[in-house]
Amino acid sequence: MVQGEFVMTIEEIYKKLRKSFGGTILESDLEVLEPVVGIEPQSIAEVSGFLKNEPDLKFTSLMCLSSVDLDEENLQVVYHLHSMDHNHKIILGVIIPKNAAKIPTVSGVWRTANWHEREAFDLMGVEFEGHPDHRRILCPDDWEGHPLRKDYVVQEMYNGLPVPYPKEEDD
Amino acid sequence: MALLYLAIVIWLLPLFAFVVQIFFGNRLPRKGDWLVVGAMFIDLILALIIFANILIQYDPGYRVTLHFDWIVLGTQNFPLGFALDNVTAVMLVVVTAVSALVFLYSIGYMKGDPRYSRYFAYLSFFAFSMLGLILFDNLLGIYMCWELVGLSSYLLIGFWFEKDSASNAGKKAFITNRVGDFGMFVGMLIVFYVTGTFSLDGIEASVVSGNFSGSILTAAGILLFVGAVGKSAQFPLHVWLPDAMEGPTPVSALIHAATMVVAGVYLVVRIFFMLTPDSMLVIAYIGGFTALFAATIALVQNDIKRVLAYSTISQIGYMILALGTGAYAAGLFHLMTHAFFKALLFLGSGSVIHAVEHAFRSGKIDADPQDMNNMGGLRRKMPVTFWTFIIATVAISGVPFTSGFLSKDAILAGTLSFAGTHPQHFLLPFFGFLAAGLTAFYMFRLVFKTFFGEFSISKAWGYVHESALTMTIPLVVLSILCFFVFYSYSPVSPDEGWFYHLIEKPEQAAVANAGSAMLTTGGEEGEHDSSHSYALIMSLIIAFTGIIISYKTYYSGKISAVEWGNMYPRLYRCMFNKWYVDEFYSATIIRFTLGWSAFCGWFDDNIIDRVVNRTARVTVVISWFNGKFDNIIVDGLVNGIANTTQLLGWFTRQVQTGKIQQYLVGLLIALVLIIILRTM
């Protein structure tokens, strides 16, 4: 791995993205510890493809794909990208509303996204459009709800059995 | 008889090794080299056993044979046979000894080659072929093995076939040999036509009885000799041998110096009884001319292996010359001694090349490791190679106390006495002596340029080192064999040794029948007279002259080689370019062949194709009419029949259900009923 030759700072990458995609790249605060570059939900797949294939970016590796319950209305999907060739990083963030949590899949760009997106769907309820195998991954197929949401309530019965969850005594 | 069986075992062992090696070689540990080398050393031990037995018997007329039918075609029988006599035994020892040492040497030399096991398989195959050539007492068998050694030689020359030069050299050797073999084959056919047999005994019988004589015998002898010319690289078919040096150096040592190329000499020895005076003269002149001719070329070559190659041609010329002048034992003797010291020279040169090449590679220098101009001073880094090389050089130059002196002196004496009897052939000793002087000169030139002086490329000097033990051991063993004691008690006279006792000149029935006294003297008889001492003194003088001139030129620098070259520029250029023989061939024979094939191609394209196309056109027209007839008349009939059959078939199909079980049940019930009905 050749390092350091083409390392680009996050500002440079951000500028390059703005140049290529314009408005779909949202205004982002690049001053914090690990800045997140905001992306419009519909264009995430395109941007990802660009980031992976552009010769001086080459984000070949999707380190992590996280889903975040931001607040009452919104969810966020965060992509940690890393370039094995150039050893630079970028973090993309896509904010989507909770009631219509749909976002194009990036599993066509990085195949590792396949399982990560399934996990995000399973635990956070983000639907990935165009995903080849859109099923729950960790919870059983007939589980109700998405546990990592802040407003998640455990179902009382599962397959006719009470879920062993000690009810807190309110009074 | 037991010895003969042993000899056959010797013959078959390499074949076994070859078969195992070619199929399983890569899977064996160490890629199977131990198998081949081991087989060869067993061969050597067995050959030495045979040889010891021969020595103990000490019988010049010793000969056992074994015959069996090979092919029976109607009344015509083609037997094959093996014979073991003293010549064979000596040859067995020579071939197995040189082979075993060269095989051992190859382990070091070929280390790391990608086709290592294949190489040893080929070597083994060669040993098998060569031993067969020695053992057969039958022209047919000899011819078979003759071709097999040609094949293995071809395979080994072109062993590094990635190099164009190597593969071309292989082809060249093969094709040139074919020319000679064609002559040999015609000779064999003549022999067979006249005598009805290929067996040497049978031929001898008919020569002795006089049925096979005269000009046809001469022709047969010369034609057979043409084969020897090809294989032994005599003028004018010598062109392949220098090119054959493209093969691995051990191969050059084994095949193109010590064993295979002397097969021609061996063939002449085998057919010696049927040589008429005329054919012997032809042989003598070709041999003598080649000896001188090749020596002149060797004077000016710079490639170390090419010098040795031309030296080989020259030395074989010597042997042929000896046989042609009737010095039968001397020729054979030189064959044996030459095998050892020439193998040693080649292996030594291989060791040198190996070291130099390694040095160049390590020093990242792009230079020809075989060019003597790039060497020098190696004696300090490679003492074993140097000393053994010196011994061999001394031997080939004919310095006393060496084997080379014994054999070369015998040949020169033979030619001298021959010339004494027939003064009109004074050229033959002249050729011999001149070549001897030149030999001493160019061999010492080689030594001086290689081992003395300073290494030309000092950058690589640090990388030069002595070769591995597997390479130096054969050198030492062979160098020991260069001393006279193994061959004769006397350092000056070979006829006191076992060799001259065991190898006797056969009855030359053909000469006797020719009724000519012309060649009855000369050869062996001559050695006992005064010509022997003349020859001894003269050859000594000439050899030392050559050595001294060489020393002056290349060591002390008193004489400038460049000046010599400038003094006779045309001669130098001729010698340097090998007398333009190759160029002559390509201008005549090859050009003609290419032209003829171009003509044939044109003929095919323009005449034959045109005729064929016309024919096709006509066929198309005819078939159109045929088709119409077929469609309307024949098909109509056929379809009618088919429709009827289909209708009938439709009816029948309703009966059959397609279930074999039901048919079987029906069959059984019918069977039961029939039996009941019949028996009631």
Add this chain to the structure above:
Amino acid sequence: MPEIKTDDVYIELGKHPKAGFATDDMILQMGPQHPSTHGVLRIECVTDGEIIKKATCHIGYLHRCFEKHAENVMWQGVIPFTDRMDYLASMGQNFSYVITVEKLMGIEVPERAEYMRVITAELQRIASHLMAYGTYGMDIGAFTPFLWAFREREYVLDLFEKLCGARLLYNYMWIGGVSHDVYDGFAEECMSFLDTFERVVFEEFNPILTYNKIFIERTANVGILSPELAIDYGITGPCLRGSGVDWDLRRDDPYSIYDRFDFEVITGKGEMGTVGDCWDRFMVRVLEMIESVKIIRQALQQMPEGPIMNEKIKKVIRVPAGRVYGRTEAPRGELGYYLISDGKGRGPNRLKARSPCFSNLSVLEEISRGCMLADLIAIIGSLDIVLGCVDR
């Protein structure tokens, strides 16, 4: 390995194959209780006789919703949960988490604690790779290496037990330092273990398994994972290096004090077959143990005296608001934590764990296609997954 055309692989169940001798496809449920799935993994194999046409992984049998737990406990309370993720390499899991929190807090860790962290993490790597070595031998059918590896692993666990009282789930690394200082004689015991261990690897482990002809036949050229595929699937750790990718976070993205040590990054070279086959992945682990030995030796020699905890750390930790992604090279690959703090809560607002085994396992379906049943076992073993890490 028999060649299977890609067309044949995606045959609908029950549909008749186009080529070959017609047998019905068999659906084989391997696991969740199976000796060599290394835990409760279920693989649904569509097989044609012994040949796997498709192997689909079903995971989640060990799912504990670690991330949900983390949202409900204090900052320090997460550490024991991380222990239980990759229970064979708990130190590495602790390490990654505390580094992430410290990064967000922006605090320094005392030198001595850094050295202790590196030493224990590398010892843990040895223990974990020993486990991988042993179980892989058992997958291939050799039982003895397993026990030999366990014998060595015992020494490591003994060291840990003496150090922090626990043998498996240590809770050793705390935010701002480590929980226990070394006891007297730790360095000597450690050194003596390292000396014997190096010899044992070369004189015992390699002859009985690594260079065993049958073992090589079974693992070389099996389950070939090309570098491109590996990166595409987010494979990390020894599996990635087994594919010949020269990538190690300890060297390429140094954290803690790893930039002070001299060690090599082992990559697969295709010594016995193709680069990226099972043997390469296996061999990378074996050699990495030796590299870990080197690191520990250096660390033991350099270790300074001093405190083991940052004094500024209070019982109740306040972490400023922010987001941070911290990653380390755990024994099984890149272990990353994406940590979000809102600056108010007692614990993380969101903690996403990016576990190496999760990504590593996802490639199984791709590389096991067309191999034989026995090869599937070999491939799973060579990926060296821990289901606690996959399912979290």
Add this chain to the structure above:
Amino acid sequence: MIGKDIIFIIFAVITVGSAALVVFSKKIIYAAFSLMLSLFGVAALFVFLNADFLAAVQVIVYVGGILVLILFGVLLTVKISSDNVISHLSQRIWGSIAAVGMFVLIFIAITRTNWTILDKSEDVVYYPQSEAIGIQLLTNYILPFEVASILLLAALIGAMFLVRPENK
């Protein structure tokens, strides 16, 4: 020699009974294992007929070879819970009629024939039999022996050809 008779009866019953099971068992796999028992019984009967060598060969060839082949065939083509393998009624009735007819005829033929004329003139016992068989195979039966080997080869090639994977 009442003991010998009892053993003989046991084996005869096993042979014939399991042959009947082959016919009447509903599962093909039962039929296959019954066939094994029947073939084994035949081998036992060979021992009673002083043909030890043949008995061993019978077990090797039939049980070790043919039966395993049949079992493989069964396992490759039939699902474990496969259904009735006996064909429909009319087929069975007609088949039974034919078979019983055959048996009655053969049995009548056996009982009516006077076998005594064929009885052995002397007690020639070929012993050990394997040697005699070997000698016969390479002398009188050399031609059938060679033909049989060619037949086996042809069958081998034919079988391999038939089940080879088709090239697309």
Add this chain to the structure above:
Amino acid sequence: MIQAEYYNIFVKIIDQLAVLDFLPPVWKFILASVIAALVFFHVIAIFALVAIWVERKVAGHIQDRLGPMETGWHGVLQTLADAIKLLIKEDIIAGGIDRRLFVLAPVIVFMTALAVFVVFPVGENFIVSDLNIGILYIVAISTLVVPGIIMAGWSSNNKWSLFGAMRSAAQIVSYEVPVGLAIVCAVMAAGSLSMQTIVESQAGGFWNWFIFSKFPFGFIAFFIYFVASLAEINRTPFDLPEAESEIVAGYMTEYSGMRWSFFFLAEYGNMLAVGAIATTLFLGGWQTPISLLSFIPGPVWFTAKTMFLVFVHIWLRWTLPRLRVDQLMYMCWKVLTPFAFVSIFGIGLWMTF
């Protein structure tokens, strides 16, 4: 009828007993056979007990541990305790299993393991029945194990079992070829199919054993037999049919308790059997290696040689990994079988000249 020569030591014993004179000879013969069968059953059972203990101890020491130590001196009674546990274990027959075949299968497998012991020449007069086709009998009987295993695998109604059965059947049927060819080598060298004659033709010192006397062909044949017999009895490195890491326990997956221990006993019986066959065919059976040691009785030699081979089995099992199916078949058809032909050819030439 049965022309067996009465080497049978049991028949001799029965003949000696005056109490039994009222019985007709055939009954005596049957009685002798029953006694012999009982004796050999117990031989196998006891051998299995010992062998399991030995295997555990050897395994333990190979693996740097002690093995069983608690029950009895160095754990000698451990196997016995296990055996009792197995005997009193619940006999589980799961639902969906084909009951008849499931019950029959271990019986067939164990029977075949037992039946081969009839022709082993343990000593000069110590053989149950010296059949003149002895070795052929062994080959024939051992083929019966294949249907037994298929039966077990099929009737379990479990895919792992079926896998194990198919693997086992394919493996045994394939390896029968090199085994048969290797046996033919010994038979050719001895010129007889009778086990006792084969042993007798190796008399007079260890250089007359076929492994040495027909060197190297005898050795090749022995080696092929040894390797292939490992495969025949499903021992490591050929234990694919019961490879626990791949197919759980192969055809034995659904078995438990006594039925399972029948398979287990059969495995150890088979170990003993192939060891004994190899001893008989290649290692001179009960013959002494050198005449100096002829005071030691034949059965001791026979047992010692057999036990040594059994020990090698155990040793290999704890050292080697397992082959894959295709490698197994490669080994059989492309390595062992050709070399077996070579050695047959070699011994043929040897015997001709």
Add this chain to the structure above:
Amino acid sequence: MITLEVFLTIGALLFVFGILAVVTKRNAIGVLMGVELILNAANVNFIAFSFFTDTGIDGIMIALFIFVIAVAEAAVALAIVLNIFRNMQTINVDEIDSLKK
């Protein structure tokens, strides 16, 4: 008791059961088993005649050749059956009637 007639009767029974298996089995492999039974019936007869009459070892030789034929037949027949299964997905002989169509 053990006479030629007994063996011939056993042979006849085997033969008849073989015939029955051939004609009543719906499964092609069942049919094959029937064929094996028939061949065994023939073998029993051959050996019986060889033992009880003066024909020497010839019966045994013929039986040996019948083995060979049985092996060849079984191999080829199974290959055919498997091929049929490949092409038609069934080995039920009632359904294999493409000859009819």
